Amino acid sequence: AEDKARQVLGMMEALEDHDDVQNVYANFDISDEIAAKITGA
Numbered sequence: 001a002e003d004k005a006r007q008v009l010g011m012m013e014a015l016e017d018h019d020d021v022q023n024v025y026a027n028f029d030i031s032d033e034i035a036a037k038i039t040g041a
Contacts, residue, residue, distance in 0.1 A: 001034060002038070006038060008026075008030075009030075
């Protein structure tokens, strides 16, 4: 699950950084435990 969360967040970041993309929308849930691991909190 952690790997998938990292993939999704990486894809979101890549889309947001792309010059041709104006808006990025997402609908996903990441558990608090996994989010804490990813963010280092």
